[in-house]
Amino acid sequence: MITFEGVNKEYWLNRKRSIKALKNVNFNVNEGEFISIIGPSGSGKSTFLALASLLDKQTSGEIVIDGKKTSHLNDGERTNLRYNLCGFIFQFASLLPALPVIDNIMLPLLLRGEKRSLLEKKAKNILIQVGLTEEHASHLPYQLSGGEQRRVAVARALLKDPPLLFADEPTSALDEDTARDLIHLFHKINDRGTTIIMVTHDKDLAQEGTGLYEIKAGKLTSIMV
Amino acid sequence: MKIAVQLAWKIIKEKRKRAFLLAVSTSVAALLLFTSYFFIHSLNTSMTAIDGRLGADVIVVPSGMGMYAGENVLSSSVSKVYLDEKEVMGKLNNIEDIKEISPQLFLHTISTSCCGTDGDFPVIAFDPANDFTLKSFMPGIQQLEADEVVIGVNAGGDRFLYHYDDEIIKEKVKLFFEPFHVKNILFPTGTSADETIFMRLDKARQLIHNVDALAHISSTDLSAIFINTTPHNELFVKQQIERDISGVDVVLGSGLRSKIEKQMLPLKLLSYVMIVVSLLLTLLQVITLFSALIRERQKEIGMLFALGVLKRHVYQLLLCEAAIVSFIGSSIGVLVSLSVLYDRQTLLYMIFQLPLVFPDLKTTLFISFFTVSTITICTIIAALFPLQSFFSREPYEVVREGES
Numbered sequence: 001m002i003t004f005e006g007v008n009k010e011y012w013l014n015r016k017r018s019i020k021a022l023k024n025v026n027f028n029v030n031e032g033e034f035i036s037i038i039g040p041s042g043s044g045k046s047t048f049l050a051l052a053s054l055l056d057k058q059t060s061g062e063i064v065i066d067g068k069k070t071s072h073l074n075d076g077e078r079t080n081l082r083y084n085l086c087g088f089i090f091q092f093a094s095l096l097p098a099l100p101v102i103d104n105i106m107l108p109l110l111l112r113g114e115k116r117s118l119l120e121k122k123a124k125n126i127l128i129q130v131g132l133t134e135e136h137a138s139h140l141p142y143q144l145s146g147g148e149q150r151r152v153a154v155a156r157a158l159l160k161d162p163p164l165l166f167a168d169e170p171t172s173a174l175d176e177d178t179a180r181d182l183i184h185l186f187h188k189i190n191d192r193g194t195t196i197i198m199v200t201h202d203k204d205l206a207q208e209g210t211g212l213y214e215i216k217a218g219k220l221t222s223i224m225v
Numbered sequence: 226m227k228i229a230v231q232l233a234w235k236i237i238k239e240k241r242k243r244a245f246l247l248a249v250s251t252s253v254a255a256l257l258l259f260t261s262y263f264f265i266h267s268l269n270t271s272m273t274a275i276d277g278r279l280g281a282d283v284i285v286v287p288s289g290m291g292m293y294a295g296e297n298v299l300s301s302s303v304s305k306v307y308l309d310e311k312e313v314m315g316k317l318n319n320i321e322d323i324k325e326i327s328p329q330l331f332l333h334t335i336s337t338s339c340c341g342t343d344g345d346f347p348v349i350a351f352d353p354a355n356d357f358t359l360k361s362f363m364p365g366i367q368q369l370e371a372d373e374v375v376i377g378v379n380a381g382g383d384r385f386l387y388h389y390d391d392e393i394i395k396e397k398v399k400l401f402f403e404p405f406h407v408k409n410i411l412f413p414t415g416t417s418a419d420e421t422i423f424m425r426l427d428k429a430r431q432l433i434h435n436v437d438a439l440a441h442i443s444s445t446d447l448s449a450i451f452i453n454t455t456p457h458n459e460l461f462v463k464q465q466i467e468r469d470i471s472g473v474d475v476v477l478g479s480g481l482r483s484k485i486e487k488q489m490l491p492l493k494l495l496s497y498v499m500i501v502v503s504l505l506l507t508l509l510q511v512i513t514l515f516s517a518l519i520r521e522r523q524k525e526i527g528m529l530f531a532l533g534v535l536k537r538h539v540y541q542l543l544l545c546e547a548a549i550v551s552f553i554g555s556s557i558g559v560l561v562s563l564s565v566l567y568d569r570q571t572l573l574y575m576i577f578q579l580p581l582v583f584p585d586l587k588t589t590l591f592i593s594f595f596t597v598s599t600i601t602i603c604t605i606i607a608a609l610f611p612l613q614s615f616f617s618r619e620p621y622e623v624v625r626e627g628e629s
C-alpha cells in the first residue's frame with residue numbers, strides 16, 4: 001500500500017543550518033494492516049506521517065502509494081491522491097471553529113462539488129459510528145469536549161471511505177477511557193479493511209496493532225510484536 | 226461556487242466580530258468613493274450646463290452701451306436706450322453662424338421686499354423658450370409661467386433656499402402692482418443676475434401698457450440680445466452684425482467659460498485624487514486586515530489543504546468571505562452617504578454656493594453600483610495578496626507554521 005525507499009527529510013532553518021528529521025527511512029505497509037509508531041518527542045514521527053500521507057514532500061528518496069511513485073507528482077495530483085486515498089486525524093484540534101459539526105465533516109466533499117443532500121445522511125450515520133449522536137450535528141466545535149472533537153475529526157476522515165487512515169497521536173489530551181474507546185473505534189475501522197498508521201506515545205496501545213515501529217532521531221526501526 | 230458562498234456566509238455569520246472590522250473599513254472606503262464620485266458627477270453636469278450659456282459669445286446692445294454689457298444678464302447700469310426687435314432680429318436670423326439668440330429686456334429697478342429681503346432689484350424680462358443664459362442656473366426655467374418670477378440669490382433667494390425643496394410654501398412678490406409667485410431661485414452666478422428678478426418677456430410686454438413707470442418702453446423694445454455662435458466664429462459673427470445692423474454695439478464674451486473651467490479644475494482634481502487615494506487606502510487596509518485574518522487562520526487553511534481540498538477551492542471560500550463582507554460593507558457605506566447627501570441637499574447648496582446638479586436616479590444607481598463593485602473587486606484583489614504565499618507550499622508546512 002505504502003512503500004518508503006531510502007527517504008530523507010531535511011528541514012532548513014536558514015541557509016546554513018538544517019535538521020535531518022528523517023534519515024534513510026525504508027518502510028512498507030500492506031493493505032489491511034494497523035501499524036503503530038512510537039518514539040520520543042522530536043524524533044520525526046509527525047514528519048514520517050506527513051510524508052506518508054502526502055502532506056509534505058521528502059527531500060530525497062521515493063514514496064510509492066498504491067503502486068504510484070509520488071516524487072514527481074505536481075501539487076494538484078498530490079492533492080487528488082491524498083483526497084482519494086488518505087484520511088488524516090491531527091494531533092491537535094483541527095475543526096473549523098465557525099462551522100457546525102455536520103458541515104465540518106462534509107466540508108472536503110462539499111468543496112469538491114458533492115451534493116449536501118446526498119452526504120448528510122451518510123455523515124449522520126458516521127457520527128453515530130464514532131460514538132456521537134445526531135444531535136451533535138448542529139453543535140459548533142467549541143460546544144464539544146476534546147474527546148468529542150477528536151471523534152468529529154475521525155468522522156470527517158471516514159466520510160469519504162479512505163483506504164488509508166493516518167492518526168497523529170489521536171489519544172493525546174484524552175483521558176484513559178476516552179482514549180481506549182477511540183482505539184477501539186480504530187480497530188473496528190481496521191476490521192472493515194482500512195489500513196491504519198497511527199503515531200502514539202502510549203506503549204500499551206501501540207502493542208495492539210499488526211505492526212510496531214519505533215523512530216529514534218529520524219531512524220525508523222521495526223519492533224517485533 | 227454556490228456551496229462556497231453558502232459556507233462563507235455561515236462562517237461570516239458565526240464570526241461576526243471578525244468580519245465587522247473588514248466591513249467597516251470597506252464601508253468607509255465606499256463612502257469616500259461614492260461621495261467624491263457623486264461630486265465629480267455633479268460638477269461635470271453643472272459644467273456642461275454652464276458651458277451651454279455661461280457667457281454668450283456675442284452680445285448686441287444699443288449703440289453706446291457696449292461697455293456695460295454683462296456676461297449673461299444686463300448689468301444693472303442699463304439706461305433707457307433700446308434696440309428695436311423688428312429691425313434687429315430679422316437680420317440676426319439671416320446670419321448663418323449664429324446658433325442661439327436670447328433677447329432680454331430691462332424693465333425697471335424697483336425697491337421692494339422680496340422673500341423678506343429689502344433692496345433695489347432690477348427686473349429683467351427674458352424669453353424662457355429661447356433662453357440659454359440662465360437655464361443652467363435653474364433647472365426647469367423653461368416652464369416659467371406668466372405669473373411667476375425667478376430670483377437671484379441676493380434678491381431674497383438665500384432665504385428662499387431654506388425651504389428650497391418645500392413645494393407647499395410659495396413666496397409671493399408684488400411687481401408693478403401685480404402679484405407674482407416665486408417659482409425658484411437661480412444658483413449663485415457671481416454676476417449681477419444674483420440681484421435680479423426675472424420674468425417672462427411676453428408678460429413684461431403686457432405690463433408695459435398698464436404701468437406708467439414703463440410707459441417709455443415700446444412693445445418691440447429689447448435691451449440686449451445674447452448670441453451663441455458656432456465654434457470659433459465669434460469674431461466673424463461680430464463683424465457681420467456690425468456690417469449689417471446700424472445703431473448697435475457688438476461685444477464679444479470674455480471667455481467666461483474657460484475661466485470657470487480653470488476655477489473648477491482644482492476641485493475636480495481634488496475629487497479625482499480623493500477617489501484614487503480612497504481606493505488605495507481600501508486596498509492597503511484590506512491587505513493588512515486580511516493578512517492578519519489569514520495568519521490567524523493559517524492552521525485552518527493548512528488543514529483544508531491537508532484534507533485534500535484543492536487550493537483553488539480554499540481560495541474560493543476565503544475570497545467569497547472577503548467579497549460578501551466587502552459587498553455588505555460597501556453597500557452600507559453607499560446607503561449612508563446617499564442618505565446624507567440627499568437629506569441635506571439644501572444644506573449642500575448653501576454650503577457650496579455652486580450650481581450642483583444632483584444626478585438623477587439612474588445615474589445615482591449607476592454610481593452606487595460602480596462604487597460597490599469597485600470596492601468589492603478591490604477587496605478580492607487585496608485578499609489575494611496574503612493568500613498568494615500559500616501557492617507553492619506543502620500543507621504540512623502551512624499547518625505547522627499556523628500552529629505556532
Ligand SMILES: Nc1ncnc2c1ncn2[C@@H]1O[C@H](COP(=O)(O)OP(=O)(O)O)[C@@H](O)[C@H]1O
Nearest residue numbers: 011019021040041042043044045046047048625
Ligand atoms: N517545519 C519545520 N521546520 C524546522 N524543523 C522542523 C519542522 N518540522 C519539524 N521539525 C523538526 O524535525 C524534528 C522532528 O519533528 P516531528 O516530526 O514533529 O517530531 P515528533 O512528531 O516525533 O515529535 C524535530 O526536531 C523538529 O524540531
Ligand SMILES: [Mg+2]
Nearest residue numbers: 045046047091
Ligand atoms: Mg508529533
